[in-house]
Amino acid sequence: DTAVSQTPKYLVTQMGNDKSIKCEQNLGHDTMYWYKQDSKKFLKIMFSYNNKELIINETVPNRFSPKSPDKAHLNLHINSLELGDSAVYFCASSQGGNTDTQYFGPGTRLTVL
């Protein structure tokens, strides 16, 4: 059983389009995250979300928005895609509390043409 899954694995789209990436975790975790990994492999937190709060990295454009239909899902919506949005996007989840160990999905490679 995959613990944290993402779809699609690859996403190729045109500039200006709106797209979504889905994330699901079956670990029963309370908190989910989105990270962006750029072409140099640098990883940055974009959002973290649990049922109490959404924490947004201030550098993330407001074209990006997380949507959580339930505790097991945190989808990433991106409006008006730009070339610079091309990256690998990772979803992660954690139980929260003291340990906060995060488990990552396999990533979605987004290419904006």
Add this chain to the structure above:
Amino acid sequence: GEDVEQSLFLSVREGDSSVINCTYTDSSSTYLYWYKQEPGAGLQLLTYIFSNMDMKQDQRLTVLLNKKDKHLSLRIADTQTGDSAIYFCAESEGGGADGLTFGKGTHLIIQP
């Protein structure tokens, strides 16, 4: 702000030990992690250490933490070709919905 630093590359011979180093600036760091990323793959959690520990060993992996110097290291004994990957150091304050702050990753290159 928080910062985590790592060397970008490390080259070792197969069978030798690899030592990957990391420094961090946040005094509030409570948890420190090592993740492994193989080419084209996601992030695999290797191990983590609490800030009140000095050392943690798990099979071929040894993590050393010097809290005074804010220095973390990962030692891989008997390095194999399958260990070739990018290794990320990460830290968090824990206890909430904070994301991890990652280093830029160390590319471990194994020479035959």
